Amino acid sequence: PYLVxxxxxxxxxxxxxxxxxxxxxxIERHDILRTAVLWEGLPEPVQVVWRRAPLEVxxxxxxxxxxxxxxxLRARFGSRHSRLDVRQxxxxxLFIAHDAANARWVLLELFHHLAIDHNTMEVVQxxxxxxxxxxxxxxxxxxxxxNFVAQARLGVAREEHEAFFREMLGDVDEPTAPFxxxxxxxxxxxxxxxxxxxxxxxxxxxxxxxRALGVSAASVCHLAWAQVLARVSGREDVVFGTVLFGRMxxxxxxxxxxxxxxxxxxxxxxxxxxGVEASVRQTHALxxxxxxxxxxxxxxxxxxxxxxxxxxxxxxLLNYRHSAAAGPASTREPEVQLLGAEERTxxxxxxxxxxxxxxxxxxxxxxxxxxxxxxCTYMHQALEALVGACLLYTSDAADDLVSV
Numbered sequence: 001p002y003l004v005x006x007x008x009x010x011x012x013x014x015x016x017x018x019x020x021x022x023x024x025x026x027i028e029r030h031d032i033l034r035t036a037v038l039w040e041g042l043p044e045p046v047q048v049v050w051r052r053a054p055l056e057v058x059x060x061x062x063x064x065x066x067x068x069x070x071x072x073l074r075a076r077f078g079s080r081h082s083r084l085d086v087r088q089x090x091x092x093x094l095f096i097a098h099d100a101a102n103a104r105w106v107l108l109e110l111f112h113h114l115a116i117d118h119n120t121m122e123v124v125q126x127x128x129x130x131x132x133x134x135x136x137x138x139x140x141x142x143x144x145x146x147n148f149v150a151q152a153r154l155g156v157a158r159e160e161h162e163a164f165f166r167e168m169l170g171d172v173d174e175p176t177a178p179f180x181x182x183x184x185x186x187x188x189x190x191x192x193x194x195x196x197x198x199x200x201x202x203x204x205x206x207x208x209x210x211r212a213l214g215v216s217a218a219s220v221c222h223l224a225w226a227q228v229l230a231r232v233s234g235r236e237d238v239v240f241g242t243v244l245f246g247r248m249x250x251x252x253x254x255x256x257x258x259x260x261x262x263x264x265x266x267x268x269x270x271x272x273x274x275g276v277e278a279s280v281r282q283t284h285a286l287x288x289x290x291x292x293x294x295x296x297x298x299x300x301x302x303x304x305x306x307x308x309x310x311x312x313x314x315x316x317l318l319n320y321r322h323s324a325a326a327g328p329a330s331t332r333e334p335e336v337q338l339l340g341a342e343e344r345t346x347x348x349x350x351x352x353x354x355x356x357x358x359x360x361x362x363x364x365x366x367x368x369x370x371x372x373x374x375x376c377t378y379m380h381q382a383l384e385a386l387v388g389a390c391l392l393y394t395s396d397a398a399d400d401l402v403s404v
Contacts, residue, residue: 001188002113003079022131069099165304188344194372
């Protein structure tokens with residue numbers, strides 16, 4: 001499920017070649033993009049950095065009568081139908097084809113989450129742009145991923161991780177299973193997806209309320225998601241996974257370093273035990289404590305609960321992410337256009353909240369037959385109710401004052 005693909009269109013084959021050359025140059029700059037994973041005959045899996053990792057590019061002859069070129073590429077090589085040998089660097093492959101019907105070239109980029117997370121992909125695209133514009137020499141010095149590995153492995157002691165998660169999860173003895181979904185070993189298939197922007201006025205009020213309470217917008221969203229899960233799982237005491245950025249304690253330059261920094265860890269919230277404002281502040285405080293443990297192994301955290309394996313501790317996930325993109329498609333360069341992308345997890349229910357600086361977007365991925373539009377609607381309603389209940393001022397003028 002952790003194969004990701006992105007689709008691009010190009011005006012000409014020459015533009016494709018320039019893009020491939022730029023991507024190869026980025027691969028040569030960064031150790032993590034030249035990484036393979038080896039485990040055979042070894043005491044534990046290791047990441048090995050290759051000195052040279054040539055990018056594999058395959059040109060495909062499409063069926064002239066097979067319909068849309070993009071759909072043909074996705075059907076043959078999309079992440080639900082393909083595999084990557086993770087023993088072979090780089091963990092990327094490109095498939096290109098001429099789209100005669102639209103007088104363009106299309107490219108499917110397949111990559112593995114083992115090496116590339118959401119932030120990494122954005123930095124890769126920025127560096128590709130720099131190469132295409134002839135500004136490669138202006139790029140900052142690359143940060144070796146090994147620095148982060150050392151930071152993560154030599155950071156917080158295992159005993160401290162265990163003490164924190166036992167305190168939070170020790171008396172949890174039942175899974176939180178929204179909609180009754182309990183299979184957390186999915187392969188990414190059978191998942192429906194829906195996107196909904198948060199109404200602009202609600203987004204403005206959400207940020208104003210968060211500032212007035214001295215908390216982050218992310219904390220408000222975590223509490224809203226807990227309220228949704230409480231209602232669709234029949235529990236007031238809920239646990240769900242939250243995706244941590246992983247770069248807060250990654251050391252100098254971690255904000256632009258490439259590699260898999262993110263981590264998923266459990267968060268437990270009790271819905272309805274306290275007033276709304278107190279609940280928001282408690283959520284914020286718990287997230288702040290969780291950040292110290294952002295590199296703890298998920299398996300360790302789960303073992304600290306009272307839920308006996310193989311039952312899952314949780315099956316729902318919240319991914320709060322900062323993004324510059326306004327939606328699933330955008331123009332990167334005049335001659336390079338992103339047509340779309342697909343990413344999945346092993347979880348049957350994932351809600352991603354895109355923090356776009358001013359606005360927010362909600363993307364739900366959920367196992368069929370649950371309707372992902374329904375999930376987005378629930379979250380939007382939960383945010384509206386939560387923001388309304390946090391009302392601190394009675395006039396729009398006061399609201400505007402808080403916003404400023």
